[in-house]
Amino acid sequence: MVGSPLLDDLRAALGDDAVLTDPDLLRMHQRDEADLCPAGTPLVVTRPRSTEQVVAVVRAAARHGVPVVPQGARTGLAGAANAVDGAVVLSTMAMDAIREIDPVSRIAVVQPGVVNATLAGAVAKHGLWYPPDPGSWESSTIGGNVSTNAGGMCCVKYGVTTEYVLGLEVVLASGEVLRTGRRTAKGVAGYDLTRLFVGSEGTLGVITEITVSLRPAPEESLTMVAVFGSTAAAGAAVADIAAQGLSPSLLELLDRTHLRAIEAYRPMGLRTDAQALLLAAADTGSRSADDLARLAEVCEAAGAEEVYAATDAVEAAALLQARRLAHPAMEKFAADAFPGGNGGLVIDDVAVPRGALAALLDGVARIAEECDVPIGVVGHAGDGNMHPNIVVDRADPASLERGRRAFDEIMRLGLDLGGTCTGEHGVGLLKRDWLAREIGPVGVRVHQAIKAALDPAGMLNPGKVL
């Protein structure tokens, strides 16, 4: 067993079984799922079970001048959970208790390591709904979702994670335990510290308890597909849907590259000759059919070649499943695109005002051509939040360089269109330079001032965001 004064302190506080130094385990905890991001090897992985144990980890690390990197399920896509050399990784995976579900106040109180799908299932038994549904929902944790302010497919109607976070318990760099927010539907007592911690990617504190608000169980929904001969026409349909005041509960776009990748990965009868496909749903119960018909009309008026509604819940689930497969299918497509399975995917994330979606899609196609890299586009069209996925050959430095250039061009285009460099994946290590461009020098100074106010020694998740 590796020994050091810091490890001794950690073992004394947490017990041997929650203080891991096995080299394989350390390697496993080096990084999340982001590409293009550096990652170090931690000194130790800790798995505290309680707030008190998190305090002990943070205090011990501070005493020994060692940084702390909080981690959930490491499904992030921006490198925010990547370790730095010699750090204490603080895994929240053992803090997985659902402490309370209150159907009248419509809240739940959970530890950070609870998996999103576990919470969703638990509240469903009470006729309630926790809407945020990132692609990783079956494995990612509420703590990670809160730390990255995760999005998902429901956001177009129901908003992102931050809309559902009422209050937090946070262990600060000082080892003090801060309680933010409330259990009430409304509250304006002091600064909104809750939302300052949401999306701060573990740089301001370690979240140890989360109070979320819940909605009543969703109503029955109906799903449809619209097939377009150009991505621009699909983009125009999205703008028209917004302009007509419609509120779909789902409005996703898949381009031809993704349709083909999915069909190759798992044949589902998708129209692979289409340039783009919009997947839309209406969840207004008895009115869903009317609302879906209005969505279909707008798509047809915008030039859809074909519009069809799922005939039953099974077909609707299959369409959703196809969308959920976009990510693994595209990974497979990229791997197979180059000899030796060396192909890989640089997953980007950009959001523009809805009205600029068609321009974004056109621009990404132009960038793919100019940079000579395949780029597939998929994402949350109704929010103007797209994931251009860049296919690169990891064994070929020139291909990697072209991919990197395309990534930067897409970021630049997004900002030029009035957008943001990250709609839902976060800044982490991947987007630090682009964050600085987006928020400017005053914004950077304010970020630094807040970081310094809460973590003067810079011990929490160093190098992330800023």
Next chain:
Amino acid sequence: MVGSPLLDDLRAALGDDAVLTDPDLLRMHQRDEADLCPAGTPLVVTRPRSTEQVVAVVRAAARHGVPVVPQGARTGLAGAANAVDGAVVLSTMAMDAIREIDPVSRIAVVQPGVVNATLAGAVAKHGLWYPPDPGSWESSTIGGNVSTNAGGMCCVKYGVTTEYVLGLEVVLASGEVLRTGRRTAKGVAGYDLTRLFVGSEGTLGVITEITVSLRPAPEESLTMVAVFGSTAAAGAAVADIAAQGLSPSLLELLDRTHLRAIEAYRPMGLRTDAQALLLAAADTGSRSADDLARLAEVCEAAGAEEVYAATDAVEAAALLQARRLAHPAMEKFAADAFPGGNGGLVIDDVAVPRGALAALLDGVARIAEECDVPIGVVGHAGDGNMHPNIVVDRADPASLERGRRAFDEIMRLGLDLGGTCTGEHGVGLLKRDWLAREIGPVGVRVHQAIKAALDPAGMLNPGKVL
């Protein structure tokens, strides 16, 4: 014309007509509508017209070591806009331009002095809706609404101001101009500075531009009234409505004191023999009648003595108008309750988890008895956010003391029930002690650290919140 180096600087930057030193005007700008709060006399009232002029005011004040107190329409109820002696009041009322309304991206960009009702009217012409509707909506400004994170009657279904603020332009204490947030539906680029400024009551910066998100125009709604023989039964009905998964677009409570005050103020045929009245609405268009019927069923099952639906839009508007008159009617009732019109109202604001509403109402009745002061209760029952309004005789120190005691007892009860000391009116001067109790010493230290990081000299709205 009064002269001083600071006034000279201000006049040089803003012009004489935007730098006001008339004693009557200074007196007028001493305070907002809060009771029990001290207020000083400002040195000057400035009315900048642009962000550049706000920068000039902040820089001039900083140079001369004079505090700046931002003010909107001064309709606040916590003293957050109260002047301190010798301060520069920065009124945003001349910054009243609506810069942009974009129906596709569903956003509007406004200066802070735009009146809520003006924005609501302007976006309605585009088929859009800006939901936040504080009681003061016909006179209060968006800047003030954002600074206090104002609530209103729509919140039960549509949330409070912060849910609609996408981005801000803020002049910092340093005179630098910070841009926060975005124009996109989603975005996670860096810390959520936007929501840090929302509700910070002018203590962290002066908001000079606001980007808000909008919703499609509301659907047709139907309104009903349920009459209860006890406030506890009305509270139980509210809990049942939530437990049944219903989502009324309005769920307000008026107690007998308020019903009588309104009826005396403007006879509308309200049931003044009732102990409590719930006002509810469903705004689901063609389904409103069904949804209203379900609300009525739950109220009847909870013991409502009578339930009736408004027969048409005129009657529904009259019911809403009755609710909106609660505040002025209660002011009049209080004034008339003591000789010489010396009666006054201490307006409180407390929010508890929905499930604790009945306990809150019972507790307030007990406190009224124990402290021997009349207390009427009105508010946003669906959010658990109530306004206990305490009637005092301003000419009688003993009455004032009893009122103050009742106020404190209500705050204590709210916290004991898992609630917050302010659901929507804010902290300002009125609730500083209760904020400190609610958030505890760690919370206070974090507030102070953030204040110090952004305003090290403490020149922005000193003495508020903290």
